[in-house]
Amino acid sequence: xxxxxxxxxxxxxxxxxxxxxxxxxxxxxxxxxxxxxxxxxxxxxxxxxxxxxxxxxxxxxxxxxxxxxxxxxxxxxxxxxxxxxxxxxxxxxxxxxxxxxxxxxxxxxxxxxxxxxxxxxxxxxxxxxxxxxxxxxxxxxxxxxxxxxxxxxxxxxxxxxxxxxxxxxxxxxxxxxxx
Ligand code: FES
Ligand code: FES
Numbered sequence: 001x002x003x004x005x006x007x008x009x010x011x012x013x014x015x016x017x018x019x020x021x022x023x024x025x026x027x028x029x030x031x032x033x034x035x036x037x038x039x040x041x042x043x044x045x046x047x048x049x050x051x052x053x054x055x056x057x058x059x060x061x062x063x064x065x066x067x068x069x070x071x072x073x074x075x076x077x078x079x080x081x082x083x084x085x086x087x088x089x090x091x092x093x094x095x096x097x098x099x100x101x102x103x104x105x106x107x108x109x110x111x112x113x114x115x116x117x118x119x120x121x122x123x124x125x126x127x128x129x130x131x132x133x134x135x136x137x138x139x140x141x142x143x144x145x146x147x148x149x150x151x152x153x154x155x156x157x158x159x160x161x162x163x164x165x166x167x168x169x170x171x172x173x174x175x176x177x178x179x
Contacts, residue, residue: 002062003066004068006025017062020062021062022058023062033074034073034106042132044107045103048070048071048109049069049070049109050065051068051069054113071109073105073108086112088146099137107130107133111150115147121147130143
């Protein structure tokens with residue numbers, strides 16, 4: 001029996017410990033938001049978080065998640081209860097990122113792990129973090145734009161609570177954030 005937490009809920013899985021985590025998520029827990037693409041850690045479609053790190057669930061045995069915390073695309077919006085959509089999901093909608101959509105849950109999970117570790121990534125950091133996520137529709141520029149947009153929104157929130165910021169500075173931040 002494998003015990004783990006998935007999107008904040010305790011789960012027990014009576015499965016082969018060598019089974020890929022992706023299989024357990026999709027087949028045993030009916031969480032089909034995480035996709036199978038290549039099965040060999042080359043496309044990123046199966047990306048989830050394990051203890052806060054982006055991992056390829058197609059090549060990660062479920063036993064590696066024993067006692068761990070897994071977050072899938074189904075739980076991305078609920079990581080902080082009451083906060084609604086993750087800022088990346090909002091940015092994805094605003095920038096109209098998805099085409100066929102197949103790669104998108106993996107893209108979002110990689111991007112979310114990036115912003116968790118680096119809230120203000122530059123182009124090189126975004127390229128490095130997203131290099132393993134392939135998009136057959138070629139939406140790379142929109143993905144990068146959405147990540148930058150989400151990062152700028154996060155900075156605006158921080159600055160709006162800066163007691164040293166002037167009212168005018170807050171207005172500037174708000175205008176940029178929405179412009
Ligand atoms: S399905 Fe896991 S990296 Fe492609
Ligand atoms: S949106 Fe189609 S594969 Fe990325």
